[in-house]
Amino acid sequence: MNTQQNINYQRIAEAINYIKLNFKDQPNLDEVAEKVNLSPFHFQRLFTDWAGISPKKFLQYLSLDYAKGILKDKQATLFDTAFKTGLSGTGRLHDLFMNIEGMTPAEYKNGGRELAINYSFAESPFGDIIVASTPKGICYMAFADAREEAFNNLQAQFPNASYTQMVDVQQQNALFIFTKDWSQLSNIKLHLKGTDFQLKVWEALLNIPMGGLYTYSSLAAAISRPTASRAVGSAVGDNPVAFLIPCHRVIKATGEFGQYHWGATRKSAIIGWEAAKVNL
Incomplete structure (x- = not known):
């Protein structure tokens, strides 16, 4: 790692630590950027390159994880949860859960009881x-x-x-x-629960044509996150809708088909079946 890379790493490590320690105050981009002596624009770009997500999204994940811990206490109210998480009200708590979890705080608290x-x-x-x-x-x-x-x-x-x-x-x-x-x-409706990043990956999977194959790096590039191949791989593995969201169309850069949640042999069979249909 050269000197500039080391400096950048130290800045991002400092920013991550600052956000972790102060997330209840919901620090904004300008505040965190100032702590590491960078302009907001430069800090936003640098943080996203190194961490794989934006500073705002990182703050949201920390806030969500903390709020989940509070909601596990069945006596906790949504107002108390929002207040303890540093959010201005239950409306922001609702938006936080919907944007990342795809469900309301009440639905999370009830474990999907109303579903x-x-x-x-x-x-x-x-x-x-x-x-x-x-x-x-x-x-x-x-x-x-x-x-x-x-x-x-x-x-x-x-x-x-x-x-x-x-x-x-x-x-x-x-x-x-x-x-x-x-x-x-397009005639099929999906009701998916996932992070913004996962949903973006799953949407990109839907755009891979039948008979087509992507590598993890090409899928990462498709969502404008070329350095996030590993995170893309995790999102592909978390796909909750087999075949319909075609995670089987993602292979290794070497050309090997690789593993599949429902079996490598099944993945090979699906890829071959689709190739045959395209070539009819």
Whole structure:
């Protein structure tokens, strides 16, 4: 690491430590930049390059994690949580949870208790799958080699939701993806819970055409985060909607297909199946 790189690293380390110690005061960009003797513009760019996220997003993640800890105490009110986290009111707490978690603070506190989820099992060219939906759209889809285990994994995503085993229109539209053209994907609604970064990666996955393959670095470049290949890989691995969000189309830079949450052999079969369909 050369001298300038070392200086930059020390500045970012100092900024991270400052935000961690003072997040309850919700310091703004100008304040943190001043602490490390940089202009707000230069600090914003430098922090994002080194940390992989913006200073504002880093502050939000710290605030969210702290708020989650408070909400685990079932006696804590939303007002108390907002106040203790340094937020100006419950409205900002609501926005924080919706922007990052995709759910309200009350829904998080209740563990999804107010969420009604329909689920069903179906056959696919690559084995049985479980598909689950809310009134907003598909929230989960996974290959189900063992049905009981598959349902347990679904419950782990939404531990306090109510479940009904039934097929609905949302699921039917999703299952058509195995027999219809991928260009009709816009007809399928998704109800996803994830960070802004994860949602951005999953959206980029949806843009990979059938039969196409991306590397992790090319996917990172597609979301304008060329240095975040490792973080992109983690987001790909956290994809909650198998096949429909085509994380199987991401391979290693060496050309190897690599691992897949539902098995490397299944990933190879899917890639080959899609290539054959494109070349018909």
